[in-house]
Amino acid sequence: MREETIIQTHGLSIGYHGTVVASDIDLTVKRGRIVVVLGKSGCGKSTLLKTVIGLLPPISGTVEFDGNPVDFNSEQSLQRLFRRIGVLYQNSALLNSLNLYENVALPITMHHPAISHEIRREMVTNRLRQVGMAPEMERYPAELSGGMRKRAALARAMILDPEVIFCDEPSAGLDPITASGLDELMLNLKELLGITFLVVTHELRSIERIADDVLVIQEKSIRFNGPFQQLRDSSDPFIRAFFLRDKADAKELSS
């Protein structure tokens, strides 16, 4: 597979209402790879995700998607980006007024009204089966557990085969079996459809299973951006603390 860059940021500074959360972010995401974003709680992982998917204008710097800079002031430019991505939100963000089937079908219903009822049903049930939620498709989000909602939200994110799927803590709150099922699903989608993933996660096992590349954010900036293998061999104390849960290093850092 070609090593082609799909997302590239230059000197990106992210934050809210002028307050910088992290700066000097030069992120590179290669097509067809799974990139894991790591960092302590509150370091700005979700903020980075929101910026890269076009929801939060950066304080400075640029985001390029497939070679084209994203213009955060142009709804058209954003829509071009949205059409090519899928997002799994930290809170799942399924619409509470629709049942699971309708939620997952929403992008088809709204953007492709021409697709027949039967085909739509087929598409949706296939996706729901992949995440193990097909039997629950008549139920409403409020009647489901957090993990079930996450899975359905993943089905919705991938329903139109986006080129890049962004996941904010997909396996937080899931049992290890379901979580590893999600990992398998991501790997399969990557292998089979060449989908690129940008995943925020804290789950060590999941990182080891899926990560091709890793981005580590620390102290308002990027500490590491590169292949996972390279990260494992790193002698950086912060990274070691993160990975090996090396207590001594962790203590040293927090002091």
Next chain:
Amino acid sequence: MDSDSRLHILLPSRLVLENYKEIQNHLGRLNPEDPVLLDFSQVEQMDSTGAAMISYLNKTYPDIRCDGLSPRLKHMLDVFTGTDAPTPDSGEPAKTLPSSHWGESVKQFMVLMADEFAHVWHYLWRRRGVYPGEIHHQLFQMGYGSYWIVSVITFLVGVTIALTSAKQLNDFGANIFLADVVGFGMIRELVPLMTGIILAGKVGASITAEIASMKVLEEVDALHTMGLNPEKFLMVPRLIAIGLAVPLLVTLANIVGIFGGMLVGKFYSGISFKAFYQEMLTIVELDDVLIGLGKTLVFGWVIVISSGFKGFSVSRGALGVGIATTESVVLSISLIIVLDSIFALLMY
């Protein structure tokens, strides 16, 4: 100083929440100056409350010594009270509230209003961007949800206004003019105002609560990244639905309110239903009915837009949903009353 000269305190076997009072009584009598020896030899059980009491003692009493701490208890104390978990990275807290000047909010409100007109227009032409069946759903919610309360309130207002006026009119022997007062007053003023206020409380509040909680739960973001326009997707069905619900509600309210006045006319002022009706028609014209309806329609749209505005501009998480809802009702009702005065100034 050796341990014998210290104040010896034998801690109980269960250093737990249940025994809080007892332990506190025990320890509360200590004098901070005295050297103390805490004897843990009897302690078998400890929870975080117990650990907190111990760590508090350690902090406040300069001269304290612990004895008989088993390795297990010592470890527990360390875990409960010991090392701080690393705090999140962010140095200064990000501002949660955008600096909202009056002018800025008014501008945003105007922008939203203009956008919504464009969205409704676009939808009526192209039939895209709104979930199928959503308009019916909203119409049902608004109409069916409010017709009962609108009827009761306008009936009572009709009765009240009639009773208030009937007394004066009867004193002048002008009983029959009650029909004019009630008919004109209800149709032009009170029905639009009361319907507007009820819709602000029922429909407006629920729109704000719904949109604000969708925003807080990232559902609005999700709609956006699914390539939908949340302001169109959520607002257009409600704007159209209220446009359909208002004429139904106003007609109902006019009938019920005037009926309330008629009852007073019959039983208090001795005016028959027929006479009441005929007298009313000499004053009230179709124009008045249309003006009343038009005013209520404007109120309805103002309610939906200001509720949506408050919903979309929510901040501060779940707490913000409640705040936004309250503010939205206040804003809607204030706007209705201001608009009503402007209409009155323009028309009379």
